[in-house]
Amino acid sequence: MSGAASTGWDRQQMADRLAREFQDGWIVNLGVGLPTLCSNTDIGDRDIVYHAENGVIGYGPVLPPGEEDLHLVNAGGQNVSLQPGAAIVHHADSFGIIRSGRIDVTVMGAYEVSAGGDFANWRLAGAKGGGIGGAMDLAACARRVFLLLEHTTRKGEPRLVARCRLPVTARGVVTLVATNYGLFAPTGEGFAVRELAPGIDLATARAATGAPLLPA
Amino acid sequence: MSGAASTGWDRQQMADRLAREFQDGWIVNLGVGLPTLCSNTDIGDRDIVYHAENGVIGYGPVLPPGEEDLHLVNAGGQNVSLQPGAAIVHHADSFGIIRSGRIDVTVMGAYEVSAGGDFANWRLAGAKGGGIGGAMDLAACARRVFLLLEHTTRKGEPRLVARCRLPVTARGVVTLVATNYGLFAPTGEGFAVRELAPGIDLATARAATGAPLLPA
């Protein structure tokens, strides 16, 4: 095995791999941080509409310094561009779009995800405060919830686990998880391995995962 | 008494008398029919904003044939003009304005009004169908409910009554009633006489009223 020294995909590769799953015509919401990288991915001739919680429907790439429209940011506060056919709505209408099931997929970062499809991304252990933002609305209401996260914590502890220890954002909603180690799908009993990153073998992935990994 | 042959105010005079009660700065909603006549009244230098259920905020006089904007009607379907500073909203926002207590007064027509401030204007006796429109929202939520109606039915039966016999639009909300006989305020026990129309004396009004009339 060549994977001993590999940590698998880099951040952009993880995002690119997940973005390959976006289907033509989807409305996609990208969370702050890692998920934002998905909008850098070349989506070919697929027609994808990016929606942001702050009411921007149909945004495009981040603009370079000096070319920004200072009145326009995505959910992560980045100054983005607009695609032809874009529309702006207020926050209540924007979350109306979310709650009424119009978001085909939301991509979020997470601290933990469980085999049952629960995930946690709003409060760390021991903290009094947390950051929910739009994550609970999106998690409860988007048609699909995809996660993008490093396979382990900096201390090497697994983030793909049997049960979440942190307070959850929503239960039983996650259908696909991309990490630096590969692409995984919660099955209830564990995680189905959809794909492993180059240089990552099943044993390596298993050792870094807190729930059974089920080969495809 | 000179009033024996008089039927009091005509329709426009009733509307004019009620419109005198509108205070500077009020937002006023006028119902279909008689109440529409209030917007013909010269309001002098008072700043009144007319609101219609279909989302028109700040409309003005009805336009003559040939000058109408066919995209613009008031709640009664008349082609009205817009005042400077007008704004258009959709129906949910328009009723949000109503329910959140921003309408200073709604003026409606009615079949009956009771001494307790109940009124009925949506279904006639024996009918299966009715016409509610925005009346129940306005009646329940406007800061004040004024009514404009003929003092009696065509058969001479009183419309100002002790208790409503028809199904009510809202209970205990009416504070002022203008009829062809004068201006009246429900008090619980009866109607306080605020003013009598020229040629109408108290005895005439009493004979045509189904609840005690209390002189001012």
Added chain:
Amino acid sequence: MARPGKVMQSFAAALADIPDGAVIAFGGFAGPGTPYNLTRALLAQGAKRLTCIANTTGGAQQPRMPDIGMLVENGQVAKVVCSFTAATRPSDVLPFTRFYEAGEVEAELVPQGTLAERLRAAGAGIPAFYTPTAVGTELAEGRETRVINGREYLLEYALPCDVALLRAWRADAAGNLQYRRSQRNFGPLMAMAARLAIVEVEEPILPAGALDPDQIHTPGIFVQRLVAIPPAPEGLWTTRRQERAR
């Protein structure tokens, strides 16, 4: 891999797949925003057992324009949800009212603001809400109420639709809509509440990007099909009463 566009060439094509039993919302308030052309096409299309949601079933005026009353007369309607099952003026008799009084069609009478809010709730993913409207009236009899901060409110449920038939002023190919003046009325709410919004459009349909993103009344993600209204007499433009007066 380009998906089929939203612009369709005929009202008939835009409505062809509406099935029997569909729940259909019709835009419009006293003329402006009323989808006369789509309603006429639905009369020809013939879908049956429809539930029709609208402010009214049409006016009492003559000559008539295509309206829900005609769909009722045509045997296409099982139920109507509206704020008028009779005209405001007792002397006017709506065509619909005759069928309703005869028990040939069901109706659910809803206060206009509650109707708007129930549609908005459906489009906003809110399954139910409380409102002060209709408390203490016959419409509240036997229904659930709740006292909040000392005031009594009525529980109301969202009103989702399968289809919305709407009329707008301008549109772009992405489905973004602008309504002119009081044409807006129920349009944005019904588009949100429906899974399939079909819109007749007065101005020529613009390319995506031609409308200012700040000035969109209904975002294109709520709109699936657009048909430009052809010139008169093929297209219906104003009410016939207005046409006669000109």
Added chain:
Amino acid sequence: MARPGKVMQSFAAALADIPDGAVIAFGGFAGPGTPYNLTRALLAQGAKRLTCIANTTGGAQQPRMPDIGMLVENGQVAKVVCSFTAATRPSDVLPFTRFYEAGEVEAELVPQGTLAERLRAAGAGIPAFYTPTAVGTELAEGRETRVINGREYLLEYALPCDVALLRAWRADAAGNLQYRRSQRNFGPLMAMAARLAIVEVEEPILPAGALDPDQIHTPGIFVQRLVAIPPAPEGLWTTRRQERAR
């Protein structure tokens, strides 16, 4: 008998009568729509025991712009209602979070969509509604839920405000507002939810009638006071981070 107009000459004058204990909503999402000038004036005005409603209490970036975190540090805040009591990135520490963790200020953490909908409900006269958001989470523990059509929903109450502090792009003397691009965010909702909406405006304030009635994002009946932002450096225009980058 002309009432005093809505246009005021200074931020200080526009805020002078805000009392201790007021419930104040602050517009803005990550910069656009944030009322920097009004917030700075509120720091100077000094009202205490405030409840502040906003998406965030301000960012972790340096140099800072006037934000709710500064009002907290200034001893003016009793409670915050927001969707972030800590930053998204665990390594960022919000100034507010330190006070919160120390128990010196209360906080109510609300999912962003629920926050928006609670403000909208207050402005729309809806006292309470059900939402799918946060069901099954710690935020729903001990709270009332209801199953509707087989799905569980959480009961949420309207969030009315005494005051809204907002920033808009253009306004007319009647108080009609236009926001530009994502500046809109919470502005229309907070204006509706508040009894007193005070707005800092980027463009010179136009006479009533200068804005197209079809293109108003917040109708003037929701807006009580307007202040045009003076040129920099007196007026605050962009975030300081943006100013530095130019």
